[in-house]
Amino acid sequence: MKSTCVDLLLATYNGARHLGAQLDSLLAQTHQDFRLLVSDDGSTDGTLTLLESYRARFGGRLVLVPNAAPGRGTVRNFENLMQSSLRDAQAGWAAFCDQDDIWLPRKIEATLAEMQRLEARAGEGAACVVHSDLVVVDSALNVVHPSFVRHQRFDPANCTADALLSINQVTGCAMMVNRALLQTALPLPAAAVMHDWWCALLAGSGHRSFLDEPLVLYRQHGANQLGAKGRTLRNRLARLVADAPGVLRRVRALGQATRAQALALRERLDSLGRDGGYVEDYLAWRGRPLWRRLGGHRRYYAGPALDRCSRLLFW
The missing domain is CATH 3.90.550.10 (Spore Coat Polysaccharide Biosynthesis Protein SpsA; Chain A)
Structure with a gap:
C-alpha cells in the first residue's frame, strides 16, 4: 500500500x-x-x-x-x-x-x-x-x-x-x-x-x-505576516485617511515585487522546459503605456474595481 x-x-x-x-x-x-x-x-x-x-x-x-x-x-x-x-x-x-x-x-x-x-x-x-x-x-x-x-x-x-x-x-x-x-x-x-x-x-x-x-x-492578532485586511470601501478609506503615503508606498512596492517575481518565474519555467509565453505576454503588457493597458487589465488584475484601478495607475 x-x-x-x-x-x-x-x-x-x-x-x-x-x-x-x-x-x-x-x-x-x-x-x-x-x-x-x-x-x-x-x-x-x-x-x-x-x-x-x-x-x-x-x-x-x-x-x-x-x-x-x-x-x-x-x-x-x-x-x-x-x-x-x-x-x-x-x-x-x-x-x-x-x-x-x-x-x-x-x-x-x-x-x-x-x-x-x-x-x-x-x-x-x-x-x-x-x-x-x-x-x-x-x-x-x-x-x-x-x-x-x-x-x-x-x-x-x-x-x-x-x-x-x-x-x-x-x-x-x-x-x-x-x-x-x-x-x-x-x-x-x-x-x-x-x-x-x-x-x-x-x-x-x-x-x-x-x-x-x-x-x-x-x-488575526495584529502581528500577522500578511493577514486578512478588510476590503470594503469604508475599510480602504479609513486606511487612506490614516496613512495615505504608506498605502501608496506599499502599492508601488508590490508592483515592483510582482514584476520581479514574474521575471524569476519566466526564468524558472524556461529552465524546466515549460511554456512561459503567458508570462512573457504579461511582462510585455506591464511595460506598455497606461492607455494601452486599459483594454487588457481585467485579464491580469482580478478583484474589486478599486484594486484594478490602483494597479493600473501605480504599477
Whole structure:
C-alpha cells in the first residue's frame, strides 16, 4: 500500500502565545499519518521550550529541522522546511503550517483526498497544489468572517494563471503541495514575494484545486505576516485617511515585487522546459503605456474595481 504520510511544515518565530493551540489541533487531526517538521527563525521567547514539551505527545513525529541561518524571515524559514521535506523523501506531500492558526480536524484528510484526485487527473510527475477556504477569527477565536475568500473578495476557484501573476489567491496555511511541486519550486528565487505565491505560480491553474470549505481558523492578532485586511470601501478609506503615503508606498512596492517575481518565474519555467509565453505576454503588457493597458487589465488584475484601478495607475 502506498504511504499516505504528509509532512507538516511549521515555521516558528516567537510564537509561544498561540503555538500550543495549533499543536493541539494537529494532534486532533483525523489523518494522523504525518511528520511535523519545525524550523525556528531564532525565537527568544518560550517557543522552543514549548515544542520540547510536546515532543512525547507526537510520538517521534516532531522533528526540529536545523536552521543554519536564522533571522532571514518567513520565506527562507519555509524554504528550509521545504528542502528538508524533499531531501528526507519520507512523505509524498507537504502542507504549510503557521504557528498561530488552528487546523480543523479534517484539514489534512480533506486536502490529501483532493490532492490524490488532482494527481490522478493531472498525471504522474505533475506539480500540484490544493488549497481551501479559511474562517477568519480574532485573537480570542471569535469569528470575524466565516469565509476568508469572500472576506477578501477573491475567486480562487476561477483564478487563472494570468491573474495569479498579479495577486495571490492561494493562502499558504491552507495549502498542500506534492513532491513534484517542491522539486520545481526549489530553490526559492530571491524575487519570490512569498513561498505560497511562488508555489501557486508554478502550479498555475491547470494543476491547482480549490476546496470551497473552511479548514483552518485563520487567527488575526495584529502581528500577522500578511493577514486578512478588510476590503470594503469604508475599510480602504479609513486606511487612506490614516496613512495615505504608506498605502501608496506599499502599492508601488508590490508592483515592483510582482514584476520581479514574474521575471524569476519566466526564468524558472524556461529552465524546466515549460511554456512561459503567458508570462512573457504579461511582462510585455506591464511595460506598455497606461492607455494601452486599459483594454487588457481585467485579464491580469482580478478583484474589486478599486484594486484594478490602483494597479493600473501605480504599477
